[in-house]
Amino acid sequence: MKKLALSMLAVLTSLSFGAWSADHEVKMMTQGTEGQSLVFEPSYLKVAVGDTVTFKPMQKAGHTSYSIFEPSGATPWKAQPDMEIKVKLDKEGIYLVECFVHKTLGMVAVLQAGKPVNLAEAKQKAAEESAKMMVGKDRFEKALAQVK
Numbered sequence: 001m002k003k004l005a006l007s008m009l010a011v012l013t014s015l016s017f018g019a020w021s022a023d024h025e026v027k028m029m030t031q032g033t034e035g036q037s038l039v040f041e042p043s044y045l046k047v048a049v050g051d052t053v054t055f056k057p058m059q060k061a062g063h064t065s066y067s068i069f070e071p072s073g074a075t076p077w078k079a080q081p082d083m084e085i086k087v088k089l090d091k092e093g094i095y096l097v098e099c100f101v102h103k104t105l106g107m108v109a110v111l112q113a114g115k116p117v118n119l120a121e122a123k124q125k126a127a128e129e130s131a132k133m134m135v136g137k138d139r140f141e142k143a144l145a146q147v148k
């Protein structure tokens, strides 16, 4: 009986681990739903530490999800053009994401896992990147303004 209780506990524990981490979706769009060109939707997303985010290309235009800034200890990612990628945000803080092909056209996103422990560094990196953009220079700033 004790053995059965223990194995039941093991099953329950593994089930609840599965339920704790959610998957979120970010679309990579040539034309956004509000008419803007070259966007991640949403361009700001807050998740729990340990959640996953799936980047989905909605049109073929060479869209790629590259992380250009992560919390310390987090693994950077680079998706292939027009390919979906699922990433796990297992470190707390802000992640900055760009489409490699359209980064100078403001195709960027901000992800937040848990508390924004690296917000100051993220803002600095975002400002450096925004200075290189031809259009959409304010997109990082607008997304970062939503961090809470």
Ligand SMILES: [Cu+2]
Pocket (backbone or CB within 6 Å): 038, 061, 062, 063, 064, 099, 100, 101, 102, 107
């Ligand atoms: Cu793109």
